[in-house]
Amino acid sequence: MTLDFQGRVAIVTGAGGGLGRQHALALAARGARVLVNDLGGAVDGSGGSVGAAQAVADEIRAAGGQALANGASVTDFAAVQAMVQQAQDAWGRVDILVNNAGILRDKSFAKMDMADFALVVQVHLMGAAHCCKAVWPLMQAQNYGRIVMTTSSTGLYGNFGQANYGAAKLAQAGLMQTLAIEGAKYGIHVNALAPTAATRMTAGLLPDEVMAAIRPEAVVPAMLVLAHESAPTRTILCAGAGTFEAAHITLTQGLYLGVGDDVPEQLAARLAEVCERHGEQVPASGAAQGQNEIRLAMAAAEAGVSA
Structure with missing residues (x-):
């Protein structure tokens, strides 16, 4: 079976670079119309420009696909609602949401500023919740939806210096569990992806040969499986370096x-x-x-x- 996305409309957040960019390109290459969202800020969430999202949208269009760019911050619910409306106005529906946007503010918990803790939770957890809330009524009305949360091995199993990130990422799995239950009767499948990928967030942390092995492209197949109409629901898929696992609570x-x-x-x-x-x-x-x-x-x- 070929995983075909012809006729589907997808929103991918944090898609201006790294893993999100690969998600957007892959969905578009398989026929989806893609709204590319990215605040365009730094890894720590500072700054912002629609330029990163626009570059990926232009790349998709240059390859013959259909794409729109959006620079909304997922922390701004009104802006997220406008983003979803942008996709609906252009293409009439939203079938897929890939919650990929995120930032890092790493420090040991003893040294961590609570403002940095709160901001990471705001971007990862509330950002995902905002996006889910904005697409939910559309998916209910059309009796179809595929939502992919981005969790993390840090959330599932812990990692030194990432208490804020880990808390926010496990929260994505918790959100997934309940939304999958509530979405079942509307044909809305909700899953989570735990990627291991070399991106701006991992730059400088690992040896070059390891970075080469965990290139973002290797994670994309898991996202495509979770976003496709044949997707399971309430599944946590882990992916990296061409290997795929499932995590269970x-x-x-x-x-x-x-x-x-x-x-x-x-x-x-x-x-x-x-x-x-x-x-x-x-x-x-x-x-x-x-x-x-x-x-x-x-x-x-x-x-x-x-x-």
């Missing part, structure tokens, strides 16, 4: 200990059993945790185990 089987006075001591003594991963599950929703806890409690009661 799981729940162990659990252990019923009751509510007695000595339960803290019991839990401390048996914590390894609680954390045992054999038979863990990937819950269909957050309700699964409570259901599992109640199930074990009821089973204990039936067996005559006292609380």
